[in-house]
Amino acid sequence: MSGIAEFFHAGGYGFYIWSSFGMTVLLMGGEVIAVKNQHRTILQRLSRMVRINTAETD
Numbered sequence: 001m002s003g004i005a006e007f008f009h010a011g012g013y014g015f016y017i018w019s020s021f022g023m024t025v026l027l028m029g030g031e032v033i034a035v036k037n038q039h040r041t042i043l044q045r046l047s048r049m050v051r052i053n054t055a056e057t058d
Helices: 003-012 014-057
Strands: none
Touching: 003 014
């Protein structure tokens, strides 16, 4: 085997190793998306609260 093929084969554990890396990247990417969505939702709620409080004081 060539050097790069041996690297990806990883001594027979390539499938396990690369699928683990893939799952980690997938889950971490999902976490980033979830945090961004939660941040946007919090900002929308705060904006709504400010509008309600401003309307009540007028």
